[in-house]
Amino acid sequence: MTDKDRIYLIADITGYPPQISRLLSMMNYARHTTLQAVHGLKAEQLDALIDEDSNSIGALLLHMAAVETAYQAQTFEDRELTEDEMAEWGPALQLGEEGRRAIRGHDLDYYLQRLSDVRNRTLDLFRTVPDEWLEQEEDFWYNKPANYYFMWYHVFEDEINHRGQIRFIRKRIHSAE
Template sequence: MDAEKLYLISEVEGYSPQIGRLLSMMNYARCTTLETVRDLTISQLDYLHDSDSNSIGALLFHIAAVEYAYRTWTFEERDLNYDERQFWEPGMKLGDSGRERIKNNDLTYYLSLLNEVRTKTLEYFSNKEDSWLDIEKPFNNKPSNNYFRWFHVFEDELNHRGQIRLIIKKLRNA
């Protein structure tokens, strides 16, 4: 990510124009997420405000899981296979499963996961033209297109980044 261009929604070299603009928005969302979690410890990543809460680590895992799933659905046009579901489902569903299975990882683990998923996503986007964004498929039984689906990926990340900021604030006040 070019920090100088972080606040410009513009074309990105190596990508068609509209895909580049979409990636500009995704890059900004990711940069702000990474800045929010910088230097967190394992205990901070695993902190649960109450028995129904998700940890920061689980939310980071969720962000990676959502991008992985949408990449599989939109680029590969398939559902997750058994092995993928076994790994990603606790992050997709969160709740009890996430609390039980997503913990005791350091920040490097989550950052690596986010980076691996994003690197592959960028690879897939580099092979598409803007017209791919307009391909329509139902989403929650409503008409949608790939543009919306990928907007939803980073919109979901921004939502959870807000939750992460709230958890950090509660941690500091605890």
């Protein structure tokens, strides 16, 4: 049975403890459906804006990688992104005008490679911690406590939200063609 055959299972994954396996199972499914949503898109479609305030599909894909990178730093390394990392990821984290200006002209393979590189690092990092690590708490939004389990849930929750936007944009740009 291949990994794709197990995409609908929230189950143990070899090399990871049980709770982390289940979290990664959910992250893997979210990514699987994101990849389906962008399959076959051309650079022009990835750059398309449906109005002057929207984000492009390419920007949303890079945003997913940027969010995951930021949570790697926060949860595994107990730090914010460095100045150099912000120079690389800032437009994708912020989106909006900065993202519209900076994130353009890439083909789908560029975005898929960025997503893959970041996810591979996430997978490597998760191999280094036990399930109990997920329970670690720190102040989060609005000075409320959150644990790492919630923070990593938010990583793929954010991806799912933006995948919905991607599907919406894809329908709009296809109907305009």
